[in-house]
Amino acid sequence: MDMDTDENSNAKGKEGQGKLIMVILVGAPGSGKSTFCELVMGSSSRPWVRICQDTIGNGKSGTRAQCLKSATSALNDGKSVFVDRCNLEIEQRADFVKLGGPQVDVHAVVLDLPAQLCISRSVKRTGHEGNLSGGKAAAVVNKMLQKKELPKLNEGFTRITFCHDESDVLSAIDMYKSLDLHNMLPHGCFGQKNPDKKVQLGIMKFLKKAENPSKTCSSANADKNSPTSQPTQEKRESCDKKEESSCRMSRNVAMESEKGESPGVRSLEGKITQSDPPTLAFPSISTSDFKFSHEKAAEIIVEKVEEFMDKLGNARLVLVDLSHGSKILSMVKAKATEKNISSTKFFTFVGDITKLNSEGGLRCNVIANAANWRLKPGGGGVNAAIFSAAGPGLEVATKQQANSLHPGNAVAVQLPSTSPLLNREGVTHVIHVLGPNMNPQRPNYLNNDYDEGCKLLGNAYSSLFQAFISIVQDKYKSVKGINECLGSTPPEPQKHSENSHHKFKRENLQNLEISKKWKGSHNSTEGLNQNNNKTVPKKSKHWGSWAQALYDTAMHPERHTNSVLETSDDVVVLYDIYPKARKHLLVVARHEGLDQLADVCTEHLPLLRTMHAMGLKWIHKFFHEDAPLVFRLGYHSAPSMRQLHLHVISQDFDSTHLKNKKHWNSFNTDFFRDSVTVIDEVSSHGKARIMDDERLISMELRCNRCRSAHPNLPKLKAHISKCQAPFPSTLLEDGRLVVEPSNAPLS
DNA sequence: GTTCTAGAAC
DNA sequence: GTTCTAGAAC
Numbered sequence A: 001m002d003m004d005t006d007e008n009s010n011a012k013g014k015e016g017q018g019k020l021i022m023v024i025l026v027g028a029p030g031s032g033k034s035t036f037c038e039l040v041m042g043s044s045s046r047p048w049v050r051i052c053q054d055t056i057g058n059g060k061s062g063t064r065a066q067c068l069k070s071a072t073s074a075l076n077d078g079k080s081v082f083v084d085r086c087n088l089e090i091e092q093r094a095d096f097v098k099l100g101g102p103q104v105d106v107h108a109v110v111l112d113l114p115a116q117l118c119i120s121r122s123v124k125r126t127g128h129e130g131n132l133s134g135g136k137a138a139a140v141v142n143k144m145l146q147k148k149e150l151p152k153l154n155e156g157f158t159r160i161t162f163c164h165d166e167s168d169v170l171s172a173i174d175m176y177k178s179l180d181l182h183n184m185l186p187h188g189c190f191g192q193k194n195p196d197k198k199v200q201l202g203i204m205k206f207l208k209k210a211e212n213p214s215k216t217c218s219s220a221n222a223d224k225n226s227p228t229s230q231p232t233q234e235k236r237e238s239c240d241k242k243e244e245s246s247c248r249m250s251r252n253v254a255m256e257s258e259k260g261e262s263p264g265v266r267s268l269e270g271k272i273t274q275s276d277p278p279t280l281a282f283p284s285i286s287t288s289d290f291k292f293s294h295e296k297a298a299e300i301i302v303e304k305v306e307e308f309m310d311k312l313g314n315a316r317l318v319l320v321d322l323s324h325g326s327k328i329l330s331m332v333k334a335k336a337t338e339k340n341i342s343s344t345k346f347f348t349f350v351g352d353i354t355k356l357n358s359e360g361g362l363r364c365n366v367i368a369n370a371a372n373w374r375l376k377p378g379g380g381g382v383n384a385a386i387f388s389a390a391g392p393g394l395e396v397a398t399k400q401q402a403n404s405l406h407p408g409n410a411v412a413v414q415l416p417s418t419s420p421l422l423n424r425e426g427v428t429h430v431i432h433v434l435g436p437n438m439n440p441q442r443p444n445y446l447n448n449d450y451d452e453g454c455k456l457l458g459n460a461y462s463s464l465f466q467a468f469i470s471i472v473q474d475k476y477k478s479v480k481g482i483n484e485c486l487g488s489t490p491p492e493p494q495k496h497s498e499n500s501h502h503k504f505k506r507e508n509l510q511n512l513e514i515s516k517k518w519k520g521s522h523n524s525t526e527g528l529n530q531n532n533n534k535t536v537p538k539k540s541k542h543w544g545s546w547a548q549a550l551y552d553t554a555m556h557p558e559r560h561t562n563s564v565l566e567t568s569d570d571v572v573v574l575y576d577i578y579p580k581a582r583k584h585l586l587v588v589a590r591h592e593g594l595d596q597l598a599d600v601c602t603e604h605l606p607l608l609r610t611m612h613a614m615g616l617k618w619i620h621k622f623f624h625e626d627a628p629l630v631f632r633l634g635y636h637s638a639p640s641m642r643q644l645h646l647h648v649i650s651q652d653f654d655s656t657h658l659k660n661k662k663h664w665n666s667f668n669t670d671f672f673r674d675s676v677t678v679i680d681e682v683s684s685h686g687k688a689r690i691m692d693d694e695r696l697i698s699m700e701l702r703c704n705r706c707r708s709a710h711p712n713l714p715k716l717k718a719h720i721s722k723c724q725a726p727f728p729s730t731l732l733e734d735g736r737l738v739v740e741p742s743n744a745p746l747s
Numbered sequence B, C: 001g002t003t004c005t006a007g008a009a010c
Helices: A005-012 A033-042 A064-076 A090-097 A115-124 A136-146 A166-177 A197-202 A219-223 A229-236 A243-258 A294-311 A327-338 A381-390 A392-401 A420-425 A450-473 A497-510 A523-532 A549-555 A602-625 A661-668 A675-685 A713-720 A729-735
Strands: A020-026 A048-052 A080-084 A104-111 A159-163 A188-190 A279-283 A316-321 A346-350 A366-370 A410-414 A429-433 A564-567 A571-575 A584-589 A630-636 A645-650 A672-674 A737-739
Touching: A020 A033, A020 A064, A020 A090, A033 A048, A033 A080, A033 A104, A033 A166, A048 A064, A064 A080, A064 A090, A090 A104, A104 A166, A115 A136, A136 A420, A159 A166, A279 A429, A279 A450, A294 A316, A294 A327, A294 A450, A316 A327, A327 A346, A366 A381, A366 A450, A381 A392, A381 A420, A392 A410, A392 A429, A410 A450, A429 A450, A549 A571, A549 A584, A564 A602, A571 A602, A584 A602, A602 A630, A602 A645, A602 A675, A630 A675, A661 A672, A661 A713, A672 A675, A675 A729, A729 A737
Parallel strands: A020 A080, A020 A104, A048 A080, A104 A159, A159 A188, A279 A316, A279 A366, A316 A346, A366 A429
Antiparallel strands: A410 A429, A564 A571, A571 A584, A584 A645, A630 A645, A630 A672, A630 A737
């Protein structure tokens, strides 16, 4: 977070000279709003008035209207104003924002501190005016945080400062303290950590979070910055003040909990703080539904844990299992003891991985999920439990990272700010891991090939632990979107951006994350992409001579009468000369300059609909003349041939021209953009989503019906010629698959 | 987009 | 030895 007040205030000082400031504090009870105001007002040369809804009612509870009135009159008196109320929802702050104008800058200061901390402060609070104390505090804070809507500039704020921890808060206090009557703070968004993902997609930008200057300017506070950290230490080491004792404590925690004794409700006592060591809780991978040998798995777990010991720093790994009699836990524990692995850094724990904090008193900022290859909720066991506990946001956030996972890989997903798993359990990331499968009933069955299986399981744990270490090493290394903050000056934007970008790319590859890009045509976006994300291809693409055939046909259909089936003002229809299925034709747009899907925007919607309708018309012709076929209509994310063309292709893929992986995957992964989806996306976002990641094309070969994997193309082709499984449900939705009416429903 | 072909994988 | 993939050239 940029708290570089000297430089910024000098630079912008003149701009808003003499203006008043209204600071709308945003934060749950116990987040420190009142303290913030008091500390600023205690030593500021600018006249401030604090409007506090808790006190304004003179004993009764105050109202928003009273606060508004009071704020207005303070501003009229030439005073700057703190609006000291929770203001967590847009609606709650809207009327205050309206008071801004030429004479008044409206700022938000967001005290987005850990829920646990707010709760513990609220519980302990005695002299607070709001009288929110006692056991109800936790419930109230949690409820309020569920509704939290982080402020955005487009609500009318000129500046938003996000504070995520004590040191952010102290820096922000210093910054506001330093304001006299004349200087102002630069406009924009500062310190945001969890941008709105939906918006982020549109203008994704990888940006290193700038070094936090507060670390230097308030270093004196940093050490004692832990009124929050003290209780934990005291609690954990209550029987012995010495360092070594914490090892024993940790071991005790593990051992005791396995006997069913809860270590306590630390969350409500405020014992859980940011100073808790970073902890990864993970289930045993592959030993449950995937029926992997427990003995072999235990061996691998301990081996991998040992391998990562030195890289952990103060971080911890915890193997979690729901059951008390867990065979895998006792095996792992025995082997770990045998190998003298530090029980501070690694221990086992019995409990529900989605309730480790609230029920087990074990704070884990990262948990691993034994995911399925599709990274979807459901199934059962840990996967179902984690997706359910995390709320729908996890699926959305996961989708933004990857569509699928190969055995042996892991992908880390940051939980959205609304996730109950984050707010209740303090889990910031879920790392999905896919292990090897020894269950013939499940995908990627290894047929008891334990050579391969052990290798994959080892890889799975390596990927998991590495992903965890990456999260710990730099919690700000994650993608930072800038959404509405565009146009504002990001704090020290160039300082580390390139470095972190490379790091991020490395991680991406390692984790097999598949990035989804919206190739925007907004100027601002392109500028950013060019500067900061070199992986986004430029809009203008060079087309080889062999790529011009469709363009030529579209522009001069009269020269191609032998191949063209139909011509209209907008499109030409022709058979693909190298059909990849029994029926494969192309509907080619005739608009000059419309080379590919990436060039399509809102103005082309009518054209897209025309192309789709033309495709359907021809499909219906085939229905009358051929064996029952199923069709799909769509575009390649990155076509080889110039000129926008819609593929209309039957789903048998029975063709000698289908010869390689690219042929298959270009029609059977997300690289293929369904026409229906494209029209939806262009309608709602103005652009279609482009998925031209090479990894999609090199993905394993999977049957388009039963999704079984096959080692090479001939084997896949042999399989699909026989497979009669129903198509995946996602394809059956919204008319992506076109089936002859008499032949429906598919099953 | 395809064809050709070296060499990896079986 | 044969099958299959993947990169270069067009």
